[in-house]
Amino acid sequence: MKKSIFSLYFFVIMLNFSCGQNSENKVITPEDVPFNAELFIDELQIPWGFAFLPDGSILITEKKGELIHFLNEKKIKISNVPEVYQRGQGGLLDIQLHPEYSKNGWIYITYSSTDGNQKGGHTALMRAKLKNNALVDKEVLYKAVPNTTKGQHFGSRIVFDNDGYLYFSIGERGARDVNPQDITRDGGKIYRLHDDGKIPSNNPFVGKKNAKTAIYSYGHRNPQGLIKHPETGKIWDHEHGPRGGDEVNIIKKGANYGWPVITYGINYSGTEITDKTAMDGMEQPIHYWIPSIAPSGMAFVTSNKYENWKGSILVGSLSFQYLERLVLEGTKVVKREKLLEGKGRVRDVKQGPDGLIYVAVEGKGIYKLIPKK
Template structure:
């Protein structure tokens, strides 16, 4: 049975009048996704009144992560344990993709994002990011692609593995996006217990990467000619980037990453740049001690906006649809620890104001815009797939 939830989004300091709440349950064990107090009210503003109906389409997920749509309208949603569920007409078909690779499912690691090739109609490629298992309870983020024969994953090709392999399952990222030229970008976290990975170009961790659609390394990547550097690196100094979205109209790549206790960031990702972690940060250690005594340094990028305390930023989308005129051009970010959707009112590359929406809907793992222009979100704990329907 579908559940219907209604929110009235109003002009005012807090922006959202909550008409629904639900019990939450923490899923991830890593403290980076569990921290935070109350979001600063000055971040929450709304300039346009809009009535949104939240249509709950599915209520039985186990740690959902990524979602994408096929040209025939089917929707694919990953679960971290290693499954991809198939939806049609907004309903679970009862079918799952068969024959997927074994995954290293520990904490935040497992089967993560899913995306289709920009020319899927021509080639049929589906891409996934997952933690590939290695001996001794280790895993490494891997990008692979496959095609569908009915519900079977066939013609599987492993494209790239972000080495070295790592014990445990903290800070694996990961999202996949394509740009207008067909390059594939993916995010990979610093692995948690060694933050200095993010500043070390000889490993793949704490970075955004760029490859060709078949796994080859582009010759114009920024560190391709640097001795010892991982050639796929596009940017570095990224702590745990669990959100990535490409703005096709303006050729911009946006990312959100978890800070430690405070210091979640929204970043404009640009070729070869250093985003600072752990040399600069607006966060502190979980025991309250400082990580660093600086928040700025020459040669290191400042975030477009940041969150203190943390909201636990996760999957994100850029609103391009005319169905949400008040939000068009804005960035929507899922908040895990704070259990809401965060709307960043954007003007070009500047963040003007922010709004907390749908408080207590659950740990929002990602927000996505469908090809027909509707917004969807998936949550952990509450295990929901929801569709945001504008009433007016």
């Protein structure tokens, strides 16, 4: 007998911030935080994404449409950045370097774009090169359609896998009953391309009538975390639920992640979306949050700089304004920790080439977590 998701939601709320399939995973604040948080780059508004260049400098996207190169302790504004559709959650979004950047110089950016015949905007993916503090050789590799004037759920993160395929996410653009479950429409999907924008011949929906053949998985709401597992090479995402039901998923070829047919969340008004949390043919998350933390940014810890952190996941919380560490046993979350409480809305998190953790916080800048000796 299926439980009402509405009843489930409030039952879990009463557990006071327990979450996921494991109610014992109560989020805690460690008594002795193993780092000091140093404001490394200051005076940033909404640093949506950032990427380390081989020389140790950093490229930072500001949501309002600015690309900043932090070099030699100076912020250099990059010119010839794509124009963004600034509405709601739209703007200049993620940034990622090609795995062989040192050889080819390609930089990949997602952003909200007005390109097309309809009013409004939708998420686009571009690649370009950096020369003399300007983007050059710009190529739009993918532009979702149709445009809409809605301001929510653009996604979007970018990651490369071990075979050189490029993955990027696009939210369902506020059209939950139309886009996520329909493979002939953009939105609510994770896409896979070759690095030059071509469609891989082995993508799951190649040959399907009217399908968007760049789609790799579907049934997503608004994925703002996308990373490669450092050992298995599999792609993991996290995505915003509505009121409750944020998820962590392992992305599988051609898989349906259920939104909005199944969900552990409810409407913002408190009403039900569906009474179903599982269905045949739809993937279950490996972890979900009730209440929603509004996750943004995601990083696996692979360094030994922080005691007992190796192998865990770091996730930013926009709504509760902290950094969360998820401790894993295999693919099961067994412990949650709150870090950086009170700093602000955590937008992105990365492990730097020096093995240290860097955290982008709205209205502040980028913090460097320096381990205590």
